[in-house]
Amino acid sequence: MDGFLNLNKPQHFTSHDCVAKLRRIFNTKKIGHGGTLDPLATGVLPIAVGKATRLLQFLPTQKAYQATIKFGIVTATDDLEGEIISQQSAFDLTLEKITPYLQDFIGEIEQYPPAYSAIKKDGKKLYELARKGEVIDIPKRQVIVTNIEVLNWQKGEFPELTINIHCGGGTYIRSIARDLGEKIGTGATLALLNRTLSCGMGIENSYTFEDIIELKNNGNFQLINLDYPLQHLPDIYLGEEESNRWDLGQKIIVEGDYLEPIYRTYNHNSEFMGISELIINDTVKIIKPKIVLKIPSK
Template sequence: MQGFLNLNKPFDWTSHDCVARVRKLLRLKRVGHAGTLDPAATGVLPIALGKATRLLQYLPENKAYTATIRFGVRTTTDDLQGEIITSQPCPKLDLADVKIALAPFQGKIEQIPPIYSAIQVDGKRLYDLARRGETVEVPKRTVEIFHTEILDWREGDFPELDIAITCGSGTYIRAIARDLGAILETGGTLAALIRTHSSGFNLADSLTLTDLETQLQAETFQTSVLDAALQHLPTLTLPATTAQKWCQGQKIPLTLDFSGVTRVYDDEAGFLGIGKLQDDILIPTTVIKG
């Protein structure tokens, strides 16, 4: 079995938990995932099966989320899973102020990841260091926010904002919640998070683990084809004899008007894998079929 599974990750499961469950259900050793989700987040978790694990590195990086930010609260993890640092009602906070504070969160911004995150500092995961009580300086990183849209606003002692965010890879929505609360001087934390799009897959087309079990029992489960999430890459079709040489690892001289990573096909066998066109040479980088 090979291809992709668009999994709707359940709450309180790690991405590793999901991979282990899928591996057991499908009785398949080669299973991997794209774009780690925190246990408290739900939504799209692309799962690669069989040879598709070799294609994970080529999936598109953009992601989209719907998030709920709660104001008046700060936690150790920047979400409701952590210990409360401060809790101060802010019933006078209004949406107009939030909109003004949200304005800088557009385009390329600098962001300090949460101290409880999988980022490595000196070869050690930040969450491991944080759990041991070790204090480290978390380096800033540049991330990109493409679009934000306010979905709902709920007043109260601890007001909540529902927001849709489209962003680039590496963006921490928990950090946005924390930083927005800091700008408003109320404190803020992430109360809920759903990933609606990731690596070319959408929430509307996803399967829960229960859906997967049901389809397996009914023998109706089908993976996404290998190149389904690679539509952002250019395509190159080779004649059959040339394609065979490429699949055997040979570099193919080609003069084209583009360079870089490309999907490679032939007329008979279909999708063959990923190549890199450089200096008028097509180099095999990931051969899937041949």
């Protein structure tokens, strides 16, 4: 089995749990995932099976989330999974007061990742250090948020704001919730998170574990083609002789308006062979095999 799967991750599953369960369902060990989701989060978790695991690094990085932020509560993990650090009524908070602050989180912004995250520092994951009670100097990181849209406002002692967020890879929505609460002065934490887009895969085309098991038992389950999530990359087609040489790992001289560093590569039968890297030496353009998938002979 080789291809991708758009999994709708259930709540309280880690990304590692999902991979382990799919390994049992498909009876194969070669499965990986793109873009980790916290246990509290649900939604799109891109899964690679077989040869697709070698292509995860080339998938598009844009992501989208539907997030619910609860005001008046601050937790150790910046979501409702963690210990409550402080709590105060935010009954008088209004959407009109919050809205102007949302603009501060759009564009190229700096954020501190949550202390309880999988980011590594000195070879150890931050959550491992945090659980030991160690004081952690967490470096800021640059991330890009392209849009924030308000979906719902729920008043109460601990009011909740639901928003859509479109962002680049590496963005922590928990950090946005925490930092928004700090700006407003009430504190806040992430209450719910549903990822609606990741690696070019949308929530509307995702499958639950139950869907996958039912389709597999009925003989109707199919993985997403290896090259389908890579449509954002330019393509290059080779002749028969060039295809054979490329498949053996040899470099190929090409002519044309090739300027991008990475290409989806197809053989003379329009079969996807893998990923090429473009090298320009003076005026000569060369494509070098970067990922060779070794298509079986027909």
